[in-house]
Amino acid sequence: MxxxxxxxxxxxxxxxxxxxxxxxxxxxxxxxxxxxxxxxxxxxxxxxxxxxxxxxxxxxxxxxxxxxxxxxxxxxxxxxxxxLKPVLTEIVDKLLPDMAQRTLGPQIVDQLMDMIKQQPHQPIEIVVAPSNVETIQSLAEDKLSEPFEIVTEPSLGDGQAFVRIGEVERSVDLEAILSGVREALTAFFHETEQETDNG
Incomplete structure (x- = not known):
């Protein structure tokens, strides 16, 4: 098989x-x-x-x-x-008023020169605080050829004055400018403090 x-x-x-x-x-x-x-x-x-x-x-x-x-x-x-707040406050409170007092005379003279062009041969009157009389007197004598009169006004501040020629009057108010700067500075620092407090 x-x-x-x-x-x-x-x-x-x-x-x-x-x-x-x-x-x-x-x-x-x-x-x-x-x-x-x-x-x-x-x-x-x-x-x-x-x-x-x-x-x-x-x-x-x-x-x-x-x-x-x-x-x-x-x-x-x-x-x-x-x-910076203390520094700026010091500048506004001490330095700027002193500068304003020193620039008051030139501001008055500038205003008067402009007014004399519009109204020549008119009586000139300068109204200032008693503390500014000597400074304004000597500056006006140097710069103005027209006769003028200085009037003292005890209610005016060191940075304030009025000038008149004939019937026209203008004010010089450096204290208002300083006051505006102070208010703006106060408002600015108030807002900054609020932002800092609120985070």
Whole structure:
């Protein structure tokens, strides 16, 4: 009896099995390609999301840093401004009045020169505080060719005067200007203090 039934036949390929194998290989390749595409797309989506998250985080941190810098700058500016208050107050209270008194004479002369052009050969009257008489007298003698009269008025301040030529009168009020500067300075520092208190 032959032993061929005991051994497997490795002879020719079987057609039906080959078709099944090709189909399995084709399905397997499609599945692998689909799995690769899904994996690639998932990786791409993760990378895009990570980048978007990173940009959002950086933007938030940058915005916070800008806000902190702005607050720090404004706080420093407020403190610097408030530290200047005593110096500026001293200038307005002491230096400017002295300058105003020294510039009162030139202001009066300027006003008079303008008025003389409009009304020549009219009597000139200069009304000033008693403390300014000597200064205005010597300045007017140097600058004016027309005769003039100086009248003292105790109610006038050191930075105030009236000039009259004929019926026309003008006032020189440097004290009003100084008062305006004082009020503006007070308002400015009040507002700065309010901003500092409110943060």
């Amino acid at each position: 032959s032993l061929s039934h005991r051994y497997r036949n490795f002879g020719g390929p079987k057609a039906p099995e080959a078709k099944e194998s090709d189909a399995n290989v084709a399905v397997s390749e499609d599945q692998q390609l689909e799995a690769f595409e899904k994996g690639y797309q998932a990786g791409w989506d993760d990378a895009v999301k990570a980048q978007a998250d990173s940009v959002t985080k950086i933007s938030a941190e940058f915005g916070q840093n800008l806000q902190d810098m702005s607050f720090t700058y404004n706080e420093a500016l407020s403190k610097l401004t408030l530290s």
